[in-house]
């Protein structure tokens with residue numbers, strides 16, 4: 001077990017896909033503060049784009065502002081709550097944006113530790129020793145039904161209810177993000193992604209694409225290309241973050 005602080009490198013890409021008229025996903029990161037965010041917006045008119053962009057910006061700004069003052073976990077959770085407040089308040093103020101919301105998945109890294117925050121059905125995975133593992137639980141109706149044993153994961157993929165998410169940023173006055181803490185090993189590769197990737201590719205396919213190597217930029221492009229080749233029915237956004245000794 002090493003206690004040497006790890007270094008992190010990242011690459012990100014967002015693509016409209018092949019069917020949607022616009023891209024309502026948003027992403028951002030600060031290598032300096034070790035925070036990486038993907039949001040998938042929803043809502044009529046410009047709502048989806050506004051919600052996802054506001055949430056990414058507030059998550060990054062809020063974490064950078066609080067990170068030095070409170071512990072990492074507290075700062076990340078408070079920043080996610082602040083992002084909710086910003087989106088919710090904007091939706092209340094402007095009728096055209098009423099009802100907008102967004103998913104949020106964030107990775108925070110510091111030395112040998114990582115925190116994953118999640119609201120909605122965007123995901124975080126980790127590739128470790130060639131094996132892909134999903135670190136987040138979707139806040140979706142079908143995911144709840146799978147966990148209760150009412151439907152199988154295969155049925156969930158085909159369900160007409162698969163778009164129904166049970167938690168979102170900005171649609172309610174209060175949110176509770178899931179927050180998981182992990183130890184990071186050198187070589188660990190984290191993937192943050194919107195559902196546009198997951199709908200088109202199985203976990204096994206994503207695992208193979210990530211194992212193929214190349215730079216992070218090449219690998220993130222490979223994921224987006226594969227999702228588009230498989231149909232590209234939704235916006236596709238991916239961030240890859242890798243730990244180095």
Ligand code: MN
Nearest residue numbers: 040195196234
């Ligand atoms: Mn989506």
